[in-house]
Each structure stands twice: as structure tokens, then as C-alpha cells.
Amino acid sequence: MAMGPRDVAVLAELRLRDATRPELAAATGFSKPTISEAIVSLEAAGLVVNRGRTAGAVGRNPRVYAINARASLVAGVDIGGTNTRVAVADLHGQILAERHERTTGSRVQQQVRRLIRQVHKEATAVLGGDGCALASIVVSTPGVIDRGSTQARFAYNVRTDGIIDLTALRDRLDPPLRVENNVNLAAVGEARAGVAEGVGTFVHLAIGAGIGLGIMHGGRLLRGAHGAAGEIAYLPLGRRPLAKEHRASGNFEAETAAAGLLDRAQSARWDADPPQDVAELFHRAEQGDRAARRLVADEGRRIGLAVVAVCSVVDPELVVLGGGIGRNQLLLESVSQTCAELLPAPSPVVTSTLADRGSLIGAVLSAVDDAWSLLQSNPKEASS
Amino acid sequence: MAMGPRDVAVLAELRLRDATRPELAAATGFSKPTISEAIVSLEAAGLVVNRGRTAGAVGRNPRVYAINARASLVAGVDIGGTNTRVAVADLHGQILAERHERTTGSRVQQQVRRLIRQVHKEATAVLGGDGCALASIVVSTPGVIDRGSTQARFAYNVRTDGIIDLTALRDRLDPPLRVENNVNLAAVGEARAGVAEGVGTFVHLAIGAGIGLGIMHGGRLLRGAHGAAGEIAYLPLGRRPLAKEHRASGNFEAETAAAGLLDRAQSARWDADPPQDVAELFHRAEQGDRAARRLVADEGRRIGLAVVAVCSVVDPELVVLGGGIGRNQLLLESVSQTCAELLPAPSPVVTSTLADRGSLIGAVLSAVDDAWSLLQSNPKEASS
DNA sequence: TCCTTTTATTCGGTTACCTTACTAACGTAT
């Protein structure tokens, strides 16, 4: 049932680029006859298609083969604090249909199930009716997720009583479903379709309503012993690391994430009214407002300290700032400067370009990986 | 030349425990005839020896096979700030001979070469003359080592002008030589022969003359993008993370490592004379001296903050404290308490038991691994 | 037109496994 190493190697190569048989032979190290056999079996399984021949060169023109990206579909789901997003993509990770709605606190599982059905239908329509079943689903949520679990635990969370449980969702859906931390998935997104493309070792620091860190090391996610790696809400930074007020939820997060920043903004002196939310604060800073700029620079220094701490521990090649707060370009300067001052060899710091879709994109791409490894262990499906 | 997967699997199993052919068949999943073939070829290569038969059970008594640990020898070298240690071990990592000398600042390479020769000769004598060549050498040094390099760089170091270069040493020695950071190797030591045996994901925090962190994640060393993971001298902790005085060498290290602790000790109030060195400080604290205990508790809180920072980033299963300062039991309480106060799920904190030989032992065990992977790619040597 | 170049397939052979069936060695019950 499981396909052999030669088929796996050929598929891996074709996922990188379309290729001819001689190219595949050179790339995989297998002989030409072996590659031909692999092509035959993969074509029969519907995983590989012929894209015609090249032309122009001397000698017989080779046929070009490519992944059949429509062999199955996958879904990515991002359950956020405010929005829940669902996307359905083909095996290249190309998103065919996508929707979002406000998250319903208690009925998340039904909501997600309905959204998946709807988006799947839309994707099928996009493909012109010859759609096919979902091969895998990856769900992004905040919280700490034990390996293989469908439960996300929070040390402290008002909305959900400390837990999000997607067990019922998994049991009611046909394709295998995996739950992964949202910040980790955002890092995957950056690694495969964002500013960290081609960078094996980097961190993605997300600052928004909360604060979290996704760590990619040598192309692999770093999850830690209990899936809690990157839960840096508790970093003992700042003037009062031992303060008792926000210990439960983490002093650093309380100071640095949206609530803390807004607090400081509202108790600062303003020419006009204080800003109502963080977006307005950054908007004013962009307009040149002195008070706003000072607050942003201060926030940048705060974040900079976290970046310094993280860099000294994991030595990334790149630091990506994301999340509602972190993705503001205005922060870059003071963050970079803090690093430059405190680190002997500071890593470059850049801003995420995936906006608020990082986790969703990471979920989709992870689902693609899951689908491929499933297909490789039992290649029996084919539809288009 | 390279040995096949069946031989590799059999060797891997035998490295864990001696075993009979049926046991090997069950453990590796290969059939009995295949195991027999593997045994024949491995015995011929001198890598496996017959240890006789079991007796007592009903049925024919199986032969027991074991790794031939004497098939080659390996060397571990630890170049420390004050002492340079060399050990030669067999393929089980069993140390057969060991020496240490004070490190000679400039002539390290010659010194190490001489020590290796001497210790190798001693080890050969221990084996009763039928010794054999060294198959691999791993050298432990402080500093940041680029992948595959023989140079260790320091952001800041008085003794060595910022670099230790072992290229000449490697070129003059026959067996392959690998250079690795001393704290990383100490973590390897803890993982394989220390308090972290069987723990896949843990950190080893070494505090002595300097301060460093070795990170083990899922059984693998975490080196970071430039080999600088765990260089936590620059952690922006404490009251004045931005202080300029010790930026070059790292404020956290300056405060927390030996020099900083001694500074504080000497400017504290004492009934008698202030302690001359860190060892004396801890000795007095053990005797119950109030001032000493206060300083130790304060140091523990300082270290505790670093542990909290590290735990929130990498989520280890265990924290091991080592190094001349870190291994003092007296610190444990205040470190653990700081973690308990600031982390929602604090990892247990324990003290290293390898004393100042952690890096050496890690170097030896890494050299054993290197030797095995070399033997697996070209198994031609055999001696005893 | 034929020749050169490159692609694709066919064919025979090797390797590394497997299963089955046997022989060898041991403890124990008769």
C-alpha cells in the first residue's frame, strides 16, 4: 500500500518544479528505467500528469511531467479571537476558495464544520465541477496543543475557560484533522509563502491581542517538550518582572500586547482625545503625532528586548514581526536599534507581509504536507 | 563500501544492548536469515563479537552477540579557560585513560596534540597492547563555532583575541576532528551520562566564569543559524538591561557569572573578611553565614530569571544547572521558586552531577557517535 | 536524404530481502 522510495523521491522533486524524465533521473539519482516505472505508477495513481513536450532543443524532445495538484483538496482553518477563516486549496497550496466570519464563542465546532462544507463547495465550483474530497485539514488556534491532541490549553483565557476542544469536530469530519498553534502556523506561512521563504532558521514574533513566538529551526517547527515553546508571555523583561498583577497571564504580554499598549496610550498626554484603539495609535504615529510616535518607539524598545532575548537563545537567521501590532513598519526602527545595541551580531528584523492571513496560509500549507504524506502511505484516490 | 540498512539496524540495536539473533530479528523487523547474514558480515568486519550462549531455557540455546567496543578508539578534548582535558574511550564511550593540564594560552594546539598522543598510549596500555588507532576526535571549546569549522569565535574575550583556531591541529591529526561548543557538549554529556538521561528536550545552563546554554530538542542539539544558539550572555534581564558598561561582553553575563557575583560579594558587608573567590562564598553560605546566604539567594533569583526566559522560549522538560557556580545545590531553591512564581507550568530544575567533566564526557560521547557513522560508511578497519 | 543527438523502452542481471522447510542443539518427561 505504501509507495516506495523511488516514487516518493520523484514526487518530492516534482513538488519543487516540473521536470522531464532525464531531469528526474539526474535529480533523484535513480536510473532512467526506474524513473519511467515511477512515472507509470504515479500517472496511474493520478498524482502526476503529462504537461506536453519541450521543443526547440536538438534531439528528441522530452515530455514534461508535473504534480497533479487537483488530485485532492485540503482545508486550512484559522480560529482567531475575533475571526474564523477557512480556505480550501489544491495540492500546490493554491487557495481556491476562502471565507471568514466572526468567531462564535461557544459553537465554534459547528461553525467550522459549516464553513468547511461551504468553502469546499465553492472550491469544487472553481474547479468546474470535477472537484474531489478533502484529504486533510489543519486547524490553527491559540493556546498550547499537546502532540496529536485536538485540545488547546490556555494558562489564562477569559473567553474559553482555558480550553478549546475540537475533538467533536475531528470525529465528525472524514479527513484527518490536526490542530496546531496559530503562531507556529504563521511561522510556517512565512517560511513557505512569506518573507522567510528559503530561510531555514528564523523566528516569527506575533504581537497583537496576545503575544507569541513561532520558532523554525533547520526547516522544522520547534514545539518544545509540551508544545509550549514560544509561549513568551512570561518573559521576565522590563522594569518589574516580578510584579504580581498579571502573573497569571504573563507580565510581558500584559505590558506589551494590545491591552497594555492601549493602557499606556490612554494615560499619556494628548493634544486631542486619546486614541480609542491600537490601530488609531499607529495611524496617528504615521501622521507624525509626537505623543503617538513616542509611544510607538517605546513599544518598539519593549519588543526589541524580547527579540534580543529570543535571539540570544535560538540564534535565528531572521526575525519576522507579525500580528496586529507587530506588523507596523514604524516599530522596525526601534526594534532593530535595540538589537543592534545589545547583540554582538544582530539578526535582521523584517515585517510580515501576510497580514492577518499568516496562520491561515500556514494551516493550508501544513495541510498540503499532511495530504502528501497520506497519499504516500496509501495512494488510492484520484478524481479529476 | 557503505553498509546497508540491515547492518545499520543491527548495529543500532546492539549499541543499546547485547542480543541474540532472534531478538535482533524481532527488534529490527528483519527475518532470521537476514539477521544471520548481517551478523556474518559484521563479525567479519570486526564490529560485532560473539559473547557465548545463554543457558537454562528450554530449546536450543542462542548465541549472544555484542558490539566490539574495542574495534576502534575515540578521543574527547575539552579546552577550558583554565584546564585542558583529554580522554580516550572505546566505542561504548567507556573512558580508558584521561589526563588534564593547565591550558597553555598560545600553544594550545601543540599541547593538545601531545596530550592526545600520551592518553592514546595509556589507553592502548590499558587494553593490554592490542590497542588501535583513533577513529574520531571531538574538541570542546568555548565560543561560537560555525558548522564544520575548526574556529571558535568570541564576541569578546581577553585571552585569545577573540578567536581559537584549531585548523592546524586538525590538519596534523589523522582521524577526523570536529569542534563543538563546550556548553553544547556538556548538554550532550547530561543527556547521555548525566541527570538528563532519557530526556529528549532539556536545557543545560552553565554558569561559571562565563554563562552559556546548551539546548537539546527531541534528542538533537539546537545550534541556531550561526552556531550561536544559547549564547545568553546578552539576555536583557535585570534592572539595567541597556547599561553600557558591559555591553560588549553581555550585561547578563557580567552581572551573573563569576566576576559579577564576586564583585557583589566583595562590596557586601561581612562580619569577617569578604570571600576571595566564588567557591569560598558558597562554602560560607553552606556554613550558614547570613550575608553569604543572601548573596546566593540573590544569585539564584538572577539565574531564575534566565531560566524563566529560556523556558518560555524553548519549553524544556527539564532544566539542568551546571558550571562552577550553577552546580551548587544551594541555588536550587531560589531558582525553582522564581520559576514557580513566574511560569504557569514550571519545568523541574536539577543540578548537574558531572562536575567539571561534563564537556569532556560530552565530547567523548559525540566522538563515539562520529566514529560509528564513519564505520557505517566505510567499515574496513578492525584490530583486536 | 541521412546523420547526430537526445529521449524512452526493453532486456538480462544483481542485490537484498522474503518464506518455507529443513537440520542442530538443548531441556525435560517417560
Place this chain on the structure above:
DNA sequence: ATACGTTAGTAAGGTAACCGAATAAAAGGA
């Protein structure tokens, strides 16, 4: 003691996945 059951090891034959070499097919250019 001898026969018997159990377990270890070996011999023989089969199969799948690969290889290299030879050959057939398809293209451009002399």
C-alpha cells in the same frame, strides 16, 4: 537413557526493486 517438544540457525528458492547496456523512437540540422 531415550524420545519428544522447543527453540536456534541454515539452506534453498522466490520476488521486488533496482541497475546497465542495447535498442527503438523522435526531433533538428547537414
